[in-house]
Amino acid sequence: MLTKEIPEDQIRKWAEGLAASDRKAFDALFRALYPPLFQYALKITRDRDAAGDVVQDAFVLLWKKRREVDPDRSVRAYLYRSVRNRALNYLRDRKEVADPIDDLLVDESQPADSFMEEEQQEQEQFRQRFYQWINRLPERQREAFELSRFEGLHHHEIAKVMNVSHKTVNNHLTAALSQLREWYDTYQQESRISGS
Amino acid sequence: MKRTSEQNDTYDVLNNFAEEDRPRMKELWELSHRYAPEPEEVISEDEMESALQKVHQRMESSGENGTSILPLWSKWVAAAAAALLLIVSGYLIIPQTVSVPYGEMATLELRDGTRVELNSGSELTFSRAFPYFGRDVSLDGEAFFRVERDDKTEFKVIANDAVVEVTGTDFNVRSWSEEPDRQTEVSVASGSVRLYPSQQRADGVQLTSGMWSRWSPEMERPAEPKEIAEEYISGWRENRFIFDNKPLWKIFREIERRFDIRIQIEEEEIARQSLTTYYNDPQDVRTILEDISRIKGLRYSETANGYRVYR
Numbered sequence: 391m392l393t394k395e396i397p398e399d400q401i402r403k404w405a406e407g408l409a410a411s412d413r414k415a416f417d418a419l420f421r422a423l424y425p426p427l428f429q430y431a432l433k434i435t436r437d438r439d440a441a442g443d444v445v446q447d448a449f450v451l452l453w454k455k456r457r458e459v460d461p462d463r464s465v466r467a468y469l470y471r472s473v474r475n476r477a478l479n480y481l482r483d484r485k486e487v488a489d490p491i492d493d494l495l496v497d498e499s500q501p502a503d504s505f506m507e508e509e510q511q512e513q514e515q516f517r518q519r520f521y522q523w524i525n526r527l528p529e530r531q532r533e534a535f536e537l538s539r540f541e542g543l544h545h546h547e548i549a550k551v552m553n554v555s556h557k558t559v560n561n562h563l564t565a566a567l568s569q570l571r572e573w574y575d576t577y578q579q580e581s582r583i584s585g586s
Numbered sequence: 587m588k589r590t591s592e593q594n595d596t597y598d599v600l601n602n603f604a605e606e607d608r609p610r611m612k613e614l615w616e617l618s619h620r621y622a623p624e625p626e627e628v629i630s631e632d633e634m635e636s637a638l639q640k641v642h643q644r645m646e647s648s649g650e651n652g653t654s655i656l657p658l659w660s661k662w663v664a665a666a667a668a669a670l671l672l673i674v675s676g677y678l679i680i681p682q683t684v685s686v687p688y689g690e691m692a693t694l695e696l697r698d699g700t701r702v703e704l705n706s707g708s709e710l711t712f713s714r715a716f717p718y719f720g721r722d723v724s725l726d727g728e729a730f731f732r733v734e735r736d737d738k739t740e741f742k743v744i745a746n747d748a749v750v751e752v753t754g755t756d757f758n759v760r761s762w763s764e765e766p767d768r769q770t771e772v773s774v775a776s777g778s779v780r781l782y783p784s785q786q787r788a789d790g791v792q793l794t795s796g797m798w799s800r801w802s803p804e805m806e807r808p809a810e811p812k813e814i815a816e817e818y819i820s821g822w823r824e825n826r827f828i829f830d831n832k833p834l835w836k837i838f839r840e841i842e843r844r845f846d847i848r849i850q851i852e853e854e855e856i857a858r859q860s861l862t863t864y865y866n867d868p869q870d871v872r873t874i875l876e877d878i879s880r881i882k883g884l885r886y887s888e889t890a891n892g893y894r895v896y897r
Contacts, residue, residue, distance in 0.1 A: 398591065417638065420638055420641065421634065421638070424629075424634050424637060424638070425625075425629055425634065428629055429625050442637060445637070446637055446640055446641050446644075449641050450641055450644045450645060453641075453645050517621055520617075520618070520621055521621075521623070524618075528689075528846070530687065530689065530690065535618070538595070539615075539618040539619050539621075539622065540618075540619075540622040540623065541622075542619075542622075544591045544592065544595055545591075545595045545598065546591070553692060554690050554691065554692055555690075555691050555692060555693055555703075557691065557825060558690045558691050558692075560598055560599060560602070561689075561825075563599050564599055564602040564603075564869065567599065567603075567611055567614060567615065568603070568611075570614055570618070571607075571610060571611060571614055574614060
């Protein structure tokens with residue numbers, strides 16, 4: 391989900407506070423990042439309780455390791471990575487590998503609201519289509535793309551979360567974008583034909 | 587004006603496209619940001635505060651505030667400690683492996699400060715106790731090492747029965763277990779390294795900056811070191827694609843790993859032909875295949891997961 395944009399220097403200030411054992415900084419960081427991290431964990435675990443636990447664990451560990459926090463490296467990326475790995479472990483331990491393809495997919499069968507303006511309907515239709523495209527992308531491309539576009543992470547942060555180089559992130563995003571463009575072009579051509 | 591890192595990121599991505607495509611890509615890029623899905627389940631302020639409470643409690647009980655009470659010493663504690671030691675040492679014996687998926691590259695820093703860049707599809711294995719009982723790592727694939735200097739403990743890369751031994755230097759090792767010749771190629775960017783068959787240290791060669799050598803199990807000793815241009819040493823790290831007189835099957839394997847696709851070669855004879863080729867930052871496989879096919883008089887067609895190359 392799209393979080394309220396949190397300026398990088400704000401996160402950095404909190405990280406500095408954290409390294410100095412400042413509880414106020416910790417709480418502020420928690421309040422700012424708990425909601426998006428919770429949604430992110432929920433998307434992976436599909437379980438509210440598990441998502442809450444996973445995110446809380448990540449923050450407890452962050453506090454334990456606060457003296458090692460380097461404000462020059464994004465604490466946000468560290469938390470996303472920690473939440474991601476814990477959530478995936480949770481899935482693995484439950485031996486129930488949820489198919490990530492189903493995630494995020496908003497119910498397609500939902501009937502279009504008849505009171506919706508036609509234009510709005512069209513837009514809603516496109517939006518659904520767009521999510522389907524995202525889900526069709528290769529796994530790693532999709533993850534990089536969602537972290538960038540949906541979670542609003544910077545490339546250096548995505549590199550850390552996915553444990554790959556900055557260049558790889560760039561490659562994934564470029565590949566994702568050109569694939570999306572292909573589908574987008576086809577879609578627009580089709581709707582032009584059917585619309586005329 | 588200084589760009590924010592968000593703007594930099596956008597610029598980096600859009601820059602990969604041809605000028606005329608950029609507006610369209612920018613449109614999609616921005617559109618997808620606006621289309622971030624709404625939260626499926628909203629958490630209330632109360633829920634968040636209660637989560638914070640729980641975290642606070644666990645922060646107190648973790649004994650991190652310096653006032654944890656020492657347990658009374660007893661033989662039970664000693665027994666438990668011994669059992670724990672056993673478990674921990676058992677755990678330490680299990681090696682740790684880092685593998686890089688096809689289509690990606692990875693950088694890792696080992697505990698001694700050594701940096702390792704791994705090419706697509708490569709695997710690095712080392713002890714969990716690294717570097718306390720020696721600095722040995724095993725490699726299957728290709729990696730560039732920037733070894734932290736330590737004159738007391740040599741750093742060793744073990745690959746396909748070959749050993750590369752150094753104290754502190756920058757060098758590239760390429761050694762795939764899947765390739766039939768099981769060849770290990772070493773090139774040095776700075777400092778010096780020793781390459782030798784794992785059975786015969788005395789049969790090794792010493793390589794210095796700008797030198798290259800190779801060894802495979804059917805050779806008695808490594809090839810006489812020769813000079814090599816710097817870009818050949820590890821062009822892959824900059825996403826370059828450089829092959830100097832290499833058989834097509836090796837080139838195609840590298841393409842498969844780099845782009846995470848499969849290439850079927852129809853005839854054995856095609857696979858054995860060799861080629862010299864250079865790409866600065868190839869973005870798509872098609873261009874490369876197109877060129878290779880033209881030069882070698884081959885044809886190619888798309889398959890479900892890649893390409894088929896034939897005559």
